[in-house]
Amino acid sequence: MEVLICMFMRLIAVLAGTFFFTSIFGQSSRLGNWLIGFGNQQLNAKWNYHYEAQYRNYDAFGDMEQLLLRTGFGYNLTEGNNNILLGYGFIRSANYNGSGGQNIFNEHRIFQQFITRQRFGRTALQHRYRMEERFFSELNRFRFRYFLGINVALNRSAMEASTFYWSCYNEIFIQPHRTVFDRNRLYSGLGYMVDKHYRFELGYMNQFFERGGRDQLNIIGFLSF
16 A cells, blocks of 8 residues: 555656646646645534635646635534535636736635535545625626535545545536526546545546636645544
8 A cells, every 4th residue: 555655646746747847848838737725624513614725827837827715614414414504715816818918806705505425335426506606896796506526435445544536526607697607617536535634636627618628737635624
């Protein structure tokens, strides 16, 4: 097992070094990068505290696209499952305009979500239904998101300490203004569960917009107590 862990860590280092080299010495990069950290603190049997940070880049490394900070309090409707949560998010975005410059703007979000989980042998499913109220300086928006995530344990019969797993998800974004379809995210990656408190993933995501799409390398850490 120690050998597998070393191989996996070397894979991350090699990929990160490759994309870092490309971002510095290449003319441009079509592959973006998201560095993501999720945290969950269980306050008691019913209540939990959620926090996360995401640093998104246009290139493999550098050239910030978005900084996202999100937090909230959740409540379990049943023991260890069926969680409802009320949260707040702060987002700072840097969007390129037609002249080649960037427009910097801030966004505040209030969101409500419901998460339910299911388990079938080695396979764990998560459904997340989220509503977002988005506040910009000159306008407000509303959006609905549905997320379906799947984790499959590879070297053990369940998701437990020292487990390698395959992770994938699809998330669709719907809005009531302009065009109904906002975007869709499709992700696949390889993860390792260190123990019951910490796991991490390295994966690839493609975002589909109304017009065009974009690829991202995702490096994700999960912390839970």
